[in-house]
Amino acid sequence: MKDFDSLVSIWNEQKTAPIVDFKEVISKYKINRSSFSIKFLTETFVMFAVFILIAFIFFKTDFQFWTSYLGLIIIEACCVYFIVIQIINIRNIASSNTLFDKPQDHIQFIQKFKKSRYLQNTRNYKFYTIALGAGFSLYFIEFFYRLNVITMIILVTATIAWALVCYFYFMKIYIKKEEKRFAEMLADLERLNEQFKDEE
Amino acid sequence: MARKEQVFEEIFQANSKKIYHLCFGYTGDEDAANDLLQETFLKVWQNLDKFRNQAMISTWIYRIAVNTCLTYLKKEKRQAKDELTTNIIENIEEEVSEKQEQIKTLYQCIAQLDENERIIITMVMDELPYPEIAEISGISEGNLRVKIHRIKHKLTELYNQHERL
Numbered sequence: 001m002k003d004f005d006s007l008v009s010i011w012n013e014q015k016t017a018p019i020v021d022f023k024e025v026i027s028k029y030k031i032n033r034s035s036f037s038i039k040f041l042t043e044t045f046v047m048f049a050v051f052i053l054i055a056f057i058f059f060k061t062d063f064q065f066w067t068s069y070l071g072l073i074i075i076e077a078c079c080v081y082f083i084v085i086q087i088i089n090i091r092n093i094a095s096s097n098t099l100f101d102k103p104q105d106h107i108q109f110i111q112k113f114k115k116s117r118y119l120q121n122t123r124n125y126k127f128y129t130i131a132l133g134a135g136f137s138l139y140f141i142e143f144f145y146r147l148n149v150i151t152m153i154i155l156v157t158a159t160i161a162w163a164l165v166c167y168f169y170f171m172k173i174y175i176k177k178e179e180k181r182f183a184e185m186l187a188d189l190e191r192l193n194e195q196f197k198d199e200e
Numbered sequence: 201m202a203r204k205e206q207v208f209e210e211i212f213q214a215n216s217k218k219i220y221h222l223c224f225g226y227t228g229d230e231d232a233a234n235d236l237l238q239e240t241f242l243k244v245w246q247n248l249d250k251f252r253n254q255a256m257i258s259t260w261i262y263r264i265a266v267n268t269c270l271t272y273l274k275k276e277k278r279q280a281k282d283e284l285t286t287n288i289i290e291n292i293e294e295e296v297s298e299k300q301e302q303i304k305t306l307y308q309c310i311a312q313l314d315e316n317e318r319i320i321i322t323m324v325m326d327e328l329p330y331p332e333i334a335e336i337s338g339i340s341e342g343n344l345r346v347k348i349h350r351i352k353h354k355l356t357e358l359y360n361q362h363e364r365l
Contacts (some may be wrong), residue, residue, distance in 0.1 A: 003358055011301045011325040016230075018220040018237050022212035025241045026205065048326045090266035099243055099267045100260060102338025103316075106267040192270055196338060 044086055051079040051175060071139030078132045085120060104196040111189045118182045122175050133163045137147055208245055211240055215239070219265045225322035226269040228311040236272055240265040262328075262336045266319055270345045309358040317351045324348055 058072045098109040136159060153186055219240055221235035243264045244251065253299050310318055316337070323333045330348070334341040 002356065002363070004356050007306060008327075008357065009357055010299070010306050011258060013299050014221075016220065016224060016303075018234055020234050020238045020241075022209050022241070023215075025212070025238055026208070026243055028238060029242050029245050070217050096245075100247075100262045100268070101263075103263075103266050103270060103336050107270060110271060142235045143215070167327050195314055 028118055040086065040090060044083055047082050047086075051083070054079065060163060064145075065142040067138040067141045071135045071137070071141075074131055074135030074138065078128060078135065081128060085124075089117075091121075102196075107189055107193050107196065111186065111193070113186055114182065114189070118178060121178045126171065126175075129167060131165075133167070136163075165184060204248060208248060209330075211244065211248075211251075211257065211261070212241060214228060215261050218328075222262070222265050222319065222322045222331060223269060223324055224365070225307065225310045226315070226318050227272065228307060233270070236265070236268055239269050243268070256332070256335075259335050260333055262323070262332075269319065270315065305359060305362045307356055308361060312358055313351065313354065317347075317354070318348060320344070321355055322349050 054072055054076050058069065058076070061068075063069060092113065098106045101109070140156060140159065143155065147155070216237060220233055221234040223240075224230065227233050227236065240261065240333075244261055251260060251307050278308060310321060313321065320333060320337060323336065330344060334344045334347075337344065339347065
């Protein structure tokens with residue numbers, strides 16, 4: 001039979017030591033920082049280029065149908081939404097460093113952040129896909145009158161088929177996975193929150 | 201920059217071992233503990249300028265380590281408790297001696313505690329003053345003393361049960 005003091009003596013005997021060196025930490029920071037910035041900048045830049053391209057088509061092409069303009073406006077709005085969400089997420093992560101807060105406050109921040117990400121990845125993503133689909137559909141109406149029938153049928157069928165596959169297959173799988181992940185994460189965070197509650 | 205690196209090195213040498221104990225106690229896995237240690241000190245490096253005015257720098261480092269460990273929970277859950285035990289055995293069995301066996305058992309017992317209990321008890325065993333543990337964990341000192349008493353009892357019971365097996 002051992003008492004707690006004996007356990008502390010055992011603990012003090014341990015030779016376990018980190019294999020990480022302080023120089024590794026510094027070099028990892030430098031690598032992480034640049035790769036993170038490159039990824040963020042590339043995604044935002046690509047979306048911005050798409051935005052400019054669509055704006056160019058919008059102003060330079062003389063469409064006969066108002067639906068084409070409306071379609072392009074909706075697609076532009078989707079691009080803006082993507083860029084804004086990117087910036088908001090990055091700013092949230094950068095500005096709210098709750099690692100220095102009490103564990104309970106940190107857990108609550110993580111809960112809040114995860115909830116907002118969950119809504120972005122499920123509800124907002126659904127609206128985003130529907131809006132994008134609606135934008136393209138409106139844009140293609142004019143093509144119906146300009147292109148020959150065969151080309152038009154191939155184009156419309158391919159677009160609709162792709163939209164349906166995205167909505168009913170990929171998005172369903174994605175959302176289901178997100179929901180499961182979120183439920184597990186929330187349960188973990190709730191448990192931790194309870195553990196760090198001050199009972200006085 | 202050189203001065204910053206020098207300050208960081210001093211902070212790292214003074215605190216890394218204890219922070220590693222905390223991470224190892226929390227995860228029960230050597231690789232994961234090293235990852236968490238690295239992540240903690242990455243944050244320290246990033247915020248070194250803010251730290252310079254803090255009297256108790258170790259408190260803030262511990263705070264970061266605790267919060268980093270807590271958000272690591274997801275990855276930790278992928279491993280079953282039995283696997284954790286196996287990991288600990290594999291990691292420590294290089295030098296098989298009675299002492300090593302006891303340390304291995306102790307880590308096995310810590311792995312069976314709740315998350316906050318693992319964190320608190322590793323700080324207690326590394327002899328951090330109670331007010332500092334209270335500050336790090338965000339729990340009032342009175343409440344903490346009660347918790348520590350309970351955890352000590354639980355850990356001792358677990359250890360003695362293991363030894364009887």
